[in-house]
Amino acid sequence: MVLMIAGAVIGIWPLTVPPDAGMAAGPADFSGDSALLDLRVITTSPRVPGAVEYDAARDYLRAEFEKLGLEVEVTDVEFVNQHPEQNAFTAARSHNLVARLKGTASTGAVLVAGHLDSAPTALGASDCGGCAVGVLETARVLSAGEPLQNDVIFLIEDGEETTRSGSISFSLQHPWARDVRVAINMEGMGTNGASTLYVTGPRNGWVMTESLKAMPKPVAYSFINDLVWLTGTGGSDLDEFLQVSPVGVGLVYTGNVPAYHTMKDSVENLDPRTLQHQGDNALGMARHFANAALDGKLQAPDLVYFNLAGHVVVRYPGWVGIVLALLAAAGFVTVLTTGLRRGNFGLGRVLAGFGVFLPLVFGAAALCGLIWFGVRFVDPRLQVYMVGITYDREWYTLSFALLASGLMALGYGLFRRASFAELGAGAMAWFVIFGLLSAIWRPGVSPFFTIPALLALIPLGLWVSAQRTGMRLFHFLLTGAAAFGIVLITAPVISFLGVFSGRGELLMSLPVIALLPALFTAPVAGLLLPVLDLFKGRGRWNIALALTGAAGLILVGVALTASFNPDRPKPNMVAYVQDKDQSYWTTVGVDVGGSRAGLLDEWTRQFLGDNPEESTFSASGAFASVMSTPAYRAAAPRADLADMDVTVLSDETSADGLRHLKLSLVSPLNAPISVIRLKS
Numbered sequence: 001m002v003l004m005i006a007g008a009v010i011g012i013w014p015l016t017v018p019p020d021a022g023m024a025a026g027p028a029d030f031s032g033d034s035a036l037l038d039l040r041v042i043t044t045s046p047r048v049p050g051a052v053e054y055d056a057a058r059d060y061l062r063a064e065f066e067k068l069g070l071e072v073e074v075t076d077v078e079f080v081n082q083h084p085e086q087n088a089f090t091a092a093r094s095h096n097l098v099a100r101l102k103g104t105a106s107t108g109a110v111l112v113a114g115h116l117d118s119a120p121t122a123l124g125a126s127d128c129g130g131c132a133v134g135v136l137e138t139a140r141v142l143s144a145g146e147p148l149q150n151d152v153i154f155l156i157e158d159g160e161e162t163t164r165s166g167s168i169s170f171s172l173q174h175p176w177a178r179d180v181r182v183a184i185n186m187e188g189m190g191t192n193g194a195s196t197l198y199v200t201g202p203r204n205g206w207v208m209t210e211s212l213k214a215m216p217k218p219v220a221y222s223f224i225n226d227l228v229w230l231t232g233t234g235g236s237d238l239d240e241f242l243q244v245s246p247v248g249v250g251l252v253y254t255g256n257v258p259a260y261h262t263m264k265d266s267v268e269n270l271d272p273r274t275l276q277h278q279g280d281n282a283l284g285m286a287r288h289f290a291n292a293a294l295d296g297k298l299q300a301p302d303l304v305y306f307n308l309a310g311h312v313v314v315r316y317p318g319w320v321g322i323v324l325a326l327l328a329a330a331g332f333v334t335v336l337t338t339g340l341r342r343g344n345f346g347l348g349r350v351l352a353g354f355g356v357f358l359p360l361v362f363g364a365a366a367l368c369g370l371i372w373f374g375v376r377f378v379d380p381r382l383q384v385y386m387v388g389i390t391y392d393r394e395w396y397t398l399s400f401a402l403l404a405s406g407l408m409a410l411g412y413g414l415f416r417r418a419s420f421a422e423l424g425a426g427a428m429a430w431f432v433i434f435g436l437l438s439a440i441w442r443p444g445v446s447p448f449f450t451i452p453a454l455l456a457l458i459p460l461g462l463w464v465s466a467q468r469t470g471m472r473l474f475h476f477l478l479t480g481a482a483a484f485g486i487v488l489i490t491a492p493v494i495s496f497l498g499v500f501s502g503r504g505e506l507l508m509s510l511p512v513i514a515l516l517p518a519l520f521t522a523p524v525a526g527l528l529l530p531v532l533d534l535f536k537g538r539g540r541w542n543i544a545l546a547l548t549g550a551a552g553l554i555l556v557g558v559a560l561t562a563s564f565n566p567d568r569p570k571p572n573m574v575a576y577v578q579d580k581d582q583s584y585w586t587t588v589g590v591d592v593g594g595s596r597a598g599l600l601d602e603w604t605r606q607f608l609g610d611n612p613e614e615s616t617f618s619a620s621g622a623f624a625s626v627m628s629t630p631a632y633r634a635a636a637p638r639a640d641l642a643d644m645d646v647t648v649l650s651d652e653t654s655a656d657g658l659r660h661l662k663l664s665l666v667s668p669l670n671a672p673i674s675v676i677r678l679k680s
Contacts, residue, residue, distance in 0.1 A: 103150040196253060318439070
């Protein structure tokens with residue numbers, strides 16, 4: 001157990017803890033101190049495109065770029081992006097800050113990008129003021145250093161938080177976009193953690209090989225890249241840059257996610273080590289690619305990669321993953337047939353382990369989800385609207401990982417005639433199958449299945465041999481080492497899913513914070529069953545009860561000790577809605593069984609009074625019913641808000657009977673977003 005705990009800690013360490021690098025830097029290094037000075041200037045208030053605060057921040061950055069003697073431009077571009085599947089389109093005016101550093105013999109340009117705008121509810125030091133000053137500081141270092149071979153384009157784009165107008169307009173309309181051969185994009189989600197290379201373009205073999213050479217202290221996991229693209233989007237402006245050149249990488253950090261899109265996303269809360277690590281990575285890659293030959297073939301079959309311990313990154317081609325999966329399959333067949341031949345395994349009992357594996361996994365995950373739903377339903381503190389994730393996420397992820405493991409052990413314990421090794425052999429068969437499938441279709445995810453399956457051969461094989469020789473000390477040591485390795489490989493996956501479960505829960509109104517960690521921990525628990533066979537008799541039940549008991553203690557402990565305070569403020573959100581014939585205040589929350597218990601407090605009552613009306617609210621607009629959540633509503637004074645200025649420029653009907661209407665729409669309030677609904 002101690003070895004498994006050590007494996008979990010060492011496994012997630014690279015993701016969660018940035019390198020403890022000093023902020024002092026030489027002229028050839030990224031200076032976190034300099035970037036922090038810039039960041040303090042531009043993060044005094046939220047930066048919404050069109051607002052004076054945004055313009056002031058952009059003008060400051062422009063002046064700093066001009067001091068470097070670079071070719072600098074602030075674009076003024078109109079663009080339209082159609083969404084045929086929604087029968088809609090997006091139109092915007094984009095003002096990007098673009099600068100270019102000329103190379104000596106350019107074979108293509110390197111793009112270094114980060115957006116400047118913030119959410120309207122945030123100071124945006126991490127998301128993404130840190131990205132903007134990271135681009136600026138990278139430009140400072142490169143322009144003052146040795147001449148580079150290739151051109152470097154520095155882009156600070158706008159509109160990422162709303163329409164991605166900056167990245168889309170640059171990719172589609174700016175003449176420099178066609179020169180881009182490699183794109184490096186920075187993002188921030190939270191205020192600390194390690195800078196992680198989390199996403200790439202397709203066929204990433206070349207760009208990942210070169211990036212890992214260039215990053216001084218790399219953190220990179222191919223499973224994140226594959227899982228992110230399963231959603232259909234990389235979740236950042238890099239999506240648009242990859243439409244210009246399919247070669248690119250994205251950097252992000254994900255510590256203290258509750259601060260995401262809140263006023264806690266401030267310079268004071270930003271870990272300077274995180275800013276330094278992000279800058280070191282961006283500068284290292286920019287300099288490396290700026291001196292590489294970019295006129296050749298820049299795509300190669302996908303690479304599989306992951307941090308093993310610290311900043312040691314294991315990497316191998318995708319075909320090696322297939323070989324490892326086949327080795328795991330061959331090893332499993334060998335151990336299984338040996339055990340069957342010797343009478344150590346009963347075929348029926350192994351098949352029972354195979355047959356109940358998925359039902360137990362889904363059952364354990366579902367039960368964890370139900371428990372989490374119940375916890376949220378009775379605790380109003382967990383019914384608030386947080387764009388990132390709830391406080392104490394780490395404890396919740398740990399508790400449901402332990403609970404899922406305990407439930408798996410309890411479930412398998414019901415099969416009294418079968419040894420845990422026999423049941424574990426059935427679980428291992430699934431890992432072999434998933435390993436083969438993922439190695440072919442999602443190679444970046446395959447280490448989660450293939451390497452644990454290979455390691456599980458050790459306790460399973462030792463169990464077979466020990467039936468003749470008896471368990472010896474080195475058997476225990478090897479089994480412990482295998483368990484350590486299995487947890488070391490799988491813990492980062494579970495931790496990552498815990499981080500991003502909050503967004504899933506917010507969007508889907510499902511208990512995803514429990515479901516995702518449980519769904520991926522339960523299979524690992526099944527694979528570790530042969531380890532539990534070291535404990536005879538009632539010891540097996542003690543392990544299962546210890547795991548479930550520890551999970552329960554964590555949940556109870558968090559419930560008793562967690563509270564809102566100045567460092568962990570309660571997130572409240574009240575919207576003012578003015579329609580044609582009514583105006584009102586409404587709370588903005590999440591749907592937890594229809595409960596509104598967490599929505600009324602001293603702060604919201606100043607808008608809603610003591611007897612608000614029960615209602616619903618949709619962030620999609622007053623006219624929309626999608627994604628509606630329980631809310632309270634109270635009448636509000638009608639504000640003197642100017643209506644949209646609408647001018648009909650032309651109204652014609654073509655010969656085929658189609659009406660062509662051309663309108664001019666202007667917001668006198670300079671609204672950052674205007675939603676227009678047209679009815680025929």
